[in-house]
Amino acid sequence: MITSDSLLWRQFLNGDKASFEQIYRLHYRSLYEFGMRKTNDEELVKECMQALFVKLWLNRQGISETANPKYYLITSLKNTIVSAQTANGRVSHTGDREEDYFQLSFTETDKLAGADEKTKQLIDAMNQLTGRQKEVIYLRFFEEMPYEQIAELMDVSVKGVYKLNSRALDALKDILDISKKDLLVLLALCKIYFQ
Numbered sequence: 452m453i454t455s456d457s458l459l460w461r462q463f464l465n466g467d468k469a470s471f472e473q474i475y476r477l478h479y480r481s482l483y484e485f486g487m488r489k490t491n492d493e494e495l496v497k498e499c500m501q502a503l504f505v506k507l508w509l510n511r512q513g514i515s516e517t518a519n520p521k522y523y524l525i526t527s528l529k530n531t532i533v534s535a536q537t538a539n540g541r542v543s544h545t546g547d548r549e550e551d552y553f554q555l556s557f558t559e560t561d562k563l564a565g566a567d568e569k570t571k572q573l574i575d576a577m578n579q580l581t582g583r584q585k586e587v588i589y590l591r592f593f594e595e596m597p598y599e600q601i602a603e604l605m606d607v608s609v610k611g612v613y614k615l616n617s618r619a620l621d622a623l624k625d626i627l628d629i630s631k632k633d634l635l636v637l638l639a640l641c642k643i644y645f646q
Contacts, residue, residue, distance in 0.1 A: 457518050459474050460516060460517060464511050471507075475504060478520070479500075481521065481525070481594065482503075482524055483500065485525050486500065486532060488589060489529060489532055490536065495535060495536070498535065499532045500528060503527055503531050507527075519600065522596060525604065570637070573623070574641070576622075579626060583615055584619035586605060587619055588638075590605075591616055593642050
């Protein structure tokens with residue numbers, strides 16, 4: 452079985468349906484979770500994901516190779532959601548600016564029921580961050596994106612991403628009253644726990 456994302460991407464661009472299906476299966480969950488964090492409209496997220504994959508297949512000959520298909524897909528989904536919201540007037544959050552809205556809450560009760568106390572405290576702390584801080588923490592620590600890609604996705608400078616990330620980590624350290632090292636370990640454990 453092929454495991455390299457970029458190899459799968461190359462094969463998909465050459466018209467290999469099995470590679471395209473494997474890309475879909477590999478990234479469906481991440482895309483769905485990202486979409487649901489950008490808008491809590493599940494129907495809209497699913498419609499946009501379907502539209503994205505149909506568009507990818509139909510336009511594959513005009514798409515470039517990429518070393519990071521996950522980033523390409525998340526960026527494309529974000530743009531698809533924004534376009535659909537604009538076209539349909541279906542903005543699901545009220546009163547917030549779009550860039551301030553990012554839902555980072557883990558509400559799966561079966562997973563939370565088994566979580567240790569530190570993980571629950573981290574989740575509570577993350578829910579106290581601003582929308583932009585939540586988004587940078589999610590992209591950096593849960594999707595493991597580099598700062599440059601986060602900057603492009605969030606439409607801010609790389610320096611701005613560093614600042615957002617630093618402020619978010621500082622806020623989490625203060626809320627939890629732990630060291631940065633312990634916080635980074637806790638974030639890594641949380642990512643593994645919720646996969």
